[in-house]
Amino acid sequence: MSRQAESSALAAAPPGAAPARWTWSVLAAALAAGALLPQVVTSTLAITLLTQAVIGGILATAVGLLIRQAGLVSFGHAAFFGLAGYFIALPARHGLWPAEVSIVLAVAAPTLLAFLLGLVIVRIPGVAFSMLTLAIGQAFHEFALRAREITGGEDGFAISLPRALYGVPTEIFQRPQSMFVIAWVALVVILFGLHLLTRTRFGRVTAAIRENEERARFLGYQTVVPRALVFALSALIGAVAGTLFALYNAFVSPEMLHWSLSGSALIMAIVGGTKLLWGPALGGVVFFFFKDLAGDLTEHWPAMIGLTLIVVTVALPLGIGGALVRLLQRLRPAGGRTHG
Amino acid sequence: MAETFAIEGGGLTRRYGGFTALDAVDLAVPDGEIRGLIGPNGAGKSTLIDVLSGRADDWQGSVRLRGADISRLSAQQRRRSGLARSFQRTNVFPELAVREQLEVASWRAETPNVDEVLHEMGLAAIAHMRAADVSYGDRRRLDLALALIGRPTVLLLDEPAAGLSMKESMALAELLRDLASRWKVTVLLVEHDMDVVFSICHRITVLHLGRVLAEGTPAEIRSIPEVVTAYLGSAVE
Ligand SMILES: Nc1ncnc2c1ncn2[C@@H]1O[C@H](COP(=O)(O)OP(=O)(O)O)[C@@H](O)[C@H]1O
Numbered sequence: 144m145s146r147q148a149e150s151s152a153l154a155a156a157p158p159g160a161a162p163a164r165w166t167w168s169v170l171a172a173a174l175a176a177g178a179l180l181p182q183v184v185t186s187t188l189a190i191t192l193l194t195q196a197v198i199g200g201i202l203a204t205a206v207g208l209l210i211r212q213a214g215l216v217s218f219g220h221a222a223f224f225g226l227a228g229y230f231i232a233l234p235a236r237h238g239l240w241p242a243e244v245s246i247v248l249a250v251a252a253p254t255l256l257a258f259l260l261g262l263v264i265v266r267i268p269g270v271a272f273s274m275l276t277l278a279i280g281q282a283f284h285e286f287a288l289r290a291r292e293i294t295g296g297e298d299g300f301a302i303s304l305p306r307a308l309y310g311v312p313t314e315i316f317q318r319p320q321s322m323f324v325i326a327w328v329a330l331v332v333i334l335f336g337l338h339l340l341t342r343t344r345f346g347r348v349t350a351a352i353r354e355n356e357e358r359a360r361f362l363g364y365q366t367v368v369p370r371a372l373v374f375a376l377s378a379l380i381g382a383v384a385g386t387l388f389a390l391y392n393a394f395v396s397p398e399m400l401h402w403s404l405s406g407s408a409l410i411m412a413i414v415g416g417t418k419l420l421w422g423p424a425l426g427g428v429v430f431f432f433f434k435d436l437a438g439d440l441t442e443h444w445p446a447m448i449g450l451t452l453i454v455v456t457v458a459l460p461l462g463i464g465g466a467l468v469r470l471l472q473r474l475r476p477a478g479g480r481t482h483g
Numbered sequence: 484m485a486e487t488f489a490i491e492g493g494g495l496t497r498r499y500g501g502f503t504a505l506d507a508v509d510l511a512v513p514d515g516e517i518r519g520l521i522g523p524n525g526a527g528k529s530t531l532i533d534v535l536s537g538r539a540d541d542w543q544g545s546v547r548l549r550g551a552d553i554s555r556l557s558a559q560q561r562r563r564s565g566l567a568r569s570f571q572r573t574n575v576f577p578e579l580a581v582r583e584q585l586e587v588a589s590w591r592a593e594t595p596n597v598d599e600v601l602h603e604m605g606l607a608a609i610a611h612m613r614a615a616d617v618s619y620g621d622r623r624r625l626d627l628a629l630a631l632i633g634r635p636t637v638l639l640l641d642e643p644a645a646g647l648s649m650k651e652s653m654a655l656a657e658l659l660r661d662l663a664s665r666w667k668v669t670v671l672l673v674e675h676d677m678d679v680v681f682s683i684c685h686r687i688t689v690l691h692l693g694r695v696l697a698e699g700t701p702a703e704i705r706s707i708p709e710v711v712t713a714y715l716g717s718a719v720e
């Protein structure tokens with residue numbers, strides 16, 4: 144199959160069509176699988192790793208969405224992840240308002256911030272955009288380090304959460320078995336929502352703007368606001384990941400804002416495949432298991448990850464997800480023939 | 484009473500650094516006319532289309548659409564007021580299906596005529612294909628089709644037949660003439676193929692070094708010796 148035909152098959156979704164019945168089945172199956180997994184995987188270590196992987200997968204989904212829907216590569220998504228953490232941690236520390244309010248703000252504030260930032264920075268093309276996001280991300284990191292009085296500096300601090308959040312015992316968020324299910328459901332709901340979104344007019348128009356911003360303008364579209372909205376949506380998903388992470392660990396530190404986290408999320412997205420909605424999340428899971436494995440074998444795991452990234456981008460330009468789809472497409476016609 | 488033109492440019496000037504690509508050009512195209520815009524390479528034809536359509540960011544002069552001053556409007560606002568354009572270098576959405584991109588265009592138009600345009604431009608059979616996967620000729624027609632969505636009042640076409648065979652160019656010209664009269668579209672057509680220009684244009688404007696050298700009916704333009712020697716020479720035997 145030619146590369147073109149391949150990527151068109153990956154992008155396949157008839158315009159304007161209602162979601163097929165199989166999408167609902169996939170949704171149900173995905174939710175059920177998540178609920179059952181902690182029953183099957185009894186090792187706490189494994190489930191802890193899985194929980195981290197799913198939260199990482201949500202952050203990677205955020206970065207991947209921005210690439211897929213706006214053609215923009217963010218090197219600074221840890222900013223939204225970390226801000227969410229501090230929006231939960233700081234009000235708790237200073238007794239400002241109930242944790243339930245903080246959680247809403249933790250998701251809403253980074254989203255709004257990203258929208259306003261987006262109105263300015265989405266106009267800047269290519270690598271310059273990436274560098275700007277890196278700089279913005281690092282500015283937050285720097286602030287968290289320096290403003291010791293407010294943030295506790297580089298050590299970070301434990302978040303004192305009430306015993307229950309929205310009537311749910313807080314320990315539910317902190318036990319890996321239950322948090323895995325929560326994070327998994329969040330991931331599945333996000334992916335499903337994004338799947339529906341790509342079929343809306345907004346999804347189509349932003350895809351067109353990504354493809355050819357100039358022509359979109361000459362067809363009558365204002366192109367900055369839609370891209371800023373995609374940036375905001377991407378930040379929202381990153382903030383959800385940060386919120387889950389902060390609740391799970393009941394701890395924040397400037398590491399949540401560090402560029403290396405942004406970089407990891409980007410690697411996850413690319414390794415998994417950004418042409419596919421679920422590629423980055425898959426990349427996240429692969430990343431965490433690979434990191435764990437490589438970490439056991441050698442202390443040079445970052446180099447191993449770098450090497451893997453090079454191999455994947457060269458050998459599998461559509462990522463692991465793209466390679467999987469190709470494999471399935473190869474198998475399907477053969478299966479059809481045996482059934483006559 | 485002064486006549487209202489479909490599209491009218493006054494004193495249009497565009498400089499690139501010290502170089503003046505467009506030098507106080509006046510142009511007025513009446514309703515329903517197909518106006519040819521010819522001139523040698525570098526004469527400023529594309530620059531004129533850019534200024535009229537809102538692509539240029541640094542220019543002087545005024546642009547009126549059916550009498551209304553649109554000089555200050557952005558490209559997207561001009562398109563929504565009924566001024567559409569195509570591009571010299573194919574400018575489509577490679578990863579989107581043909582129908583899909585026409586639909587995206589139609590959501591911004593008062594008359595969402597996707598099927599009509601697909602049919603008129605002979606793109607119906609490849610409507611499901613990605614633009615990147617269709618032939619060059621089809622991609623050229625898709626570029627034009629995007630501009631035709633919503634039946635614009637004024638169409639600025641920058642070498643729509645560039646790269647097409649002689650036969651394809653003539654077919655496209657016929658189609659354009661036919662659509663323009665049926666949909667009452669005013670057309671400003673930049674075209675290198677003089678057969679096309681002289682067969683479908685009501686009037687022709689000749690641009691040379693950023694200035695209007697001559698303007699008239701095809702017969703008048705053919706009879707101006709300096710136009711012929713300037714560059715028509717081999718094109719019109
Ligand atoms: N972006 C640009 N920067 C500098 N000079 C330009 C630019 N675009 C066009 N020009 C110059 O302006 C003149 C007119 O160009 P253009 O309008 O493309 O001519 P035409 O379409 O008639 O061939 C040419 O001399 C060209 O080199």
Ligand SMILES: [Mg+2]
Pocket residue numbers: 528529530571
């Ligand atoms: Mg030109």
